[in-house]
Amino acid sequence: MSYVIETQGLTREFGERKAVDGLGIQVKAGEVFGLLGPNGAGKTTTIRMLTTLLAPSGGRALVCGYDVSREAAQVRRRIGYVSQEKGVRHLLTARESVEIEADLHHVPRRERALRVTEVLEVVGLLADADRQVAEFSGGMLKRLDLACGLLQQPEVLILDEPTLGLDVQSRHRIWDHVARLRRQGVSVLLTTNYLDEADRLCDRVSIIDAGKEVVAGTPDALKRAVGADVLHVVTDDVAGLRGIADGRAWAHRVLETGPRTVNLHVGDAMTALAEVAGAARERGVALEQIGLQRPTLDDVFLLHTGRGTGTAADEEQPHTPSSPPAAAPVPRTTTARGALRGRRQETAALLRRWFLQLRRERLNLVFTLLQPAIWLVFFGSSLRRAVDPGAVADADYISFMLPGVIAFNAVGAGVSGAVPLLWDKETGYLGRLMSMPLARSSIVLSRLLFQMVLGAAQAALIMLVALALGARPAAGPVDAVLVLVAVMLLTGTLTAGFIALAYGSSSNTTFFAISGFASFPLLFASNAFVALDAMPGWLAAVARFNPLTYAIEVIRGLVLDGWRAGLAVPLSVLLLFAVGCLLTLGRLSPARSGRGLR
Numbered sequence: 121m122s123y124v125i126e127t128q129g130l131t132r133e134f135g136e137r138k139a140v141d142g143l144g145i146q147v148k149a150g151e152v153f154g155l156l157g158p159n160g161a162g163k164t165t166t167i168r169m170l171t172t173l174l175a176p177s178g179g180r181a182l183v184c185g186y187d188v189s190r191e192a193a194q195v196r197r198r199i200g201y202v203s204q205e206k207g208v209r210h211l212l213t214a215r216e217s218v219e220i221e222a223d224l225h226h227v228p229r230r231e232r233a234l235r236v237t238e239v240l241e242v243v244g245l246l247a248d249a250d251r252q253v254a255e256f257s258g259g260m261l262k263r264l265d266l267a268c269g270l271l272q273q274p275e276v277l278i279l280d281e282p283t284l285g286l287d288v289q290s291r292h293r294i295w296d297h298v299a300r301l302r303r304q305g306v307s308v309l310l311t312t313n314y315l316d317e318a319d320r321l322c323d324r325v326s327i328i329d330a331g332k333e334v335v336a337g338t339p340d341a342l343k344r345a346v347g348a349d350v351l352h353v354v355t356d357d358v359a360g361l362r363g364i365a366d367g368r369a370w371a372h373r374v375l376e377t378g379p380r381t382v383n384l385h386v387g388d389a390m391t392a393l394a395e396v397a398g399a400a401r402e403r404g405v406a407l408e409q410i411g412l413q414r415p416t417l418d419d420v421f422l423l424h425t426g427r428g429t430g431t432a433a434d435e436e437q438p439h440t441p442s443s444p445p446a447a448a449p450v451p452r453t454t455t456a457r458g459a460l461r462g463r464r465q466e467t468a469a470l471l472r473r474w475f476l477q478l479r480r481e482r483l484n485l486v487f488t489l490l491q492p493a494i495w496l497v498f499f500g501s502s503l504r505r506a507v508d509p510g511a512v513a514d515a516d517y518i519s520f521m522l523p524g525v526i527a528f529n530a531v532g533a534g535v536s537g538a539v540p541l542l543w544d545k546e547t548g549y550l551g552r553l554m555s556m557p558l559a560r561s562s563i564v565l566s567r568l569l570f571q572m573v574l575g576a577a578q579a580a581l582i583m584l585v586a587l588a589l590g591a592r593p594a595a596g597p598v599d600a601v602l603v604l605v606a607v608m609l610l611t612g613t614l615t616a617g618f619i620a621l622a623y624g625s626s627s628n629t630t631f632f633a634i635s636g637f638a639s640f641p642l643l644f645a646s647n648a649f650v651a652l653d654a655m656p657g658w659l660a661a662v663a664r665f666n667p668l669t670y671a672i673e674v675i676r677g678l679v680l681d682g683w684r685a686g687l688a689v690p691l692s693v694l695l696l697f698a699v700g701c702l703l704t705l706g707r708l709s710p711a712r713s714g715r716g717l718r
């Protein structure tokens with residue numbers, strides 16, 4: 121038997137708590153498999169391990185024959201994943217969001233528009249394709265996520281609560297699509313709280329509770345095991361009703377489903393109905409309602425977990441299914457040149473996301489560009505008189521200050537460069553990216569490139585303001601370009617460092633506390649405003665390990681005297697810092713941090 125998903129003794133602990141406890145499930149090729157369980161049963165934790173976003177604490181899990189811990193890249197290449205989280209892309213339109221995902225999946229450019237239109241139609245968002253996602257309701261956001269998950273046809277599609285919070289029509293659309301994928305041979309693993317959904321879609325289900333499997337089988341077999349029929353009784357006298365059923369041959373089980381509701385699992389409904397009605401009359405047990413129902417997965421669920429799911433099933437409604445053809449799998453190229461092309465496409469797609477967002481955040485754009493220029497005005501006018509004219513030698517004061525202000529700005533750019541990834545981590549979008557077969561370095565590289573370009577634009581503006589304030593630097597146009605190169609290296613280094621901090625921080629507030637704490641020492645343990653010779657020995661020694669020191673040495677040298685061979689040394693050290701940070705960051709993964717990704 122070939123299984124597309126197989127777990128043995130799969131376990132995940134969070135401190136003392138075992139979220140998943142020795143779970144063993146098997147999903148056969150081509151089937152729709154449902155993972156059911158009450159809130160907190162461990163469904164999402166299981167899925168996070170299967171999608172490589174969370175490392176198991178014990179046991180093992182194979183997806184398409186690949187181990188999720190040791191062969192994560194192979195696993196990601198074969199799965200499609202739609203998480204419970206709604207990835208934020210609020211400043212993008214729905215179409216732009218899906219186009220970016222298509223690029224991340226390496227959908228060829230010539231097919232992109234058609235594919236994007238198809239999946240938006242499947243989830244019923246075509247009419248809203250050009251609206252900004254910020255205007256979408258929760259259900260629409262969920263459908264948008266699903267559209268992204270449907271872009272390519274994976275070997276295994278993993279859906280965590282795919283229809284949670286959706287209206288009836290949207291649920292039916294998604295059911296139709298899952299059924300269609302199944303007909304096309306795609307295996308599907310889904311978690312759901314809607315038992316009617318599991319009943320309708322799944323070939324087999326596994327009910328888990330407290331991280332363990334309590335029962336598994338086909339929905340029909342599980343329902344048969346519950347008993348032939350179920351009498352649903354509403355009464356104020358539950359104890360009296362129990363008294364009627366206790367020890368009677370016709371009563372298989374008595375399950376209290378609420379303070380006034382009881383399900384009696386019985387062999388034959390008509391016999392049991394007559395018995396219950398007669399005995400209730402004799403014993404004076406008032407019955408408000410008594411009805412017959414065929415067993416449902418609800419009953420199976422209640423029987424094995426002893427409680428409800430807390431989610432009411434919607435009523436069935438007629439619907440008109442939309443049926444565009446499902447997307448074909450996107451072949452992933454294996455040649456070195458193809459891989460490089462893929463990287464370029466991924467990085468460009470993510471860069472596009474950052475630039476689109478910046479363009480639509482007009483105020484952010486204005487302040488991002490204005491702020492450093494204002495610093496120059498403040499520092500320039502307030503410190504000018506406090507500085508010993510001898511320290512500045514024959515340079516004009518603004519030119520002397522310029523490198524410090526540029527470095528100050530680079531620290532701010534480094535921190536703000538990491539912040540969007542922090543939000544992406546928080547909202548689950550980073551998890552979504554990490555479950556895709558895209559290179560991790562593309563995520564980081566796109567952010568570094570974006571921030572480096574922005575940092576260079578800010579530095580160019582600072583230089584223009586400096587000229588306007590009367591600075592007369594020795595630097596010519598070529599030196600100005602070299603200044604921008606140094607600024608880009610410094611901004612890239614600092615952004616990489618702060619992204620590493622964002623990956624490792626357990627919360628956003630921890631990130632802001634540490635980055636705020638680090639920013640000032642970073643600035644003042646450098647030659648930004650005071651020459652190294654004028655510092656105490658220990659501070660000068662610390663400053664030697666600070667990339668700012670080398671960047672400022674290069675920039676100050678260029679501004680005050682223009683290029684000379686001696687600047688090659690600090691420039692090379694700066695380059696080494698940048699490469700070192702990049703390599704370190706390439707080895708870090710947010711999925712490895714304690715809690716993993718959502």
Ligand SMILES: Nc1ncnc2c1ncn2[C@@H]1O[C@H](COP(=O)(O)OP(=O)(O)OP(=O)(O)O)[C@@H](O)[C@H]1O
Nearest residue numbers: 134137139157158159160161162163164165166715
């Ligand atoms: N990062 C975490 N740190 C600590 N505990 C966690 C973490 N993630 C999950 N848990 C705990 O693990 C248990 C299982 O959580 P999980 O999210 O897997 O449940 P679930 O079955 O998906 O629930 P729901 O139906 O509500 O989505 C819960 O007790 C939860 O509090």
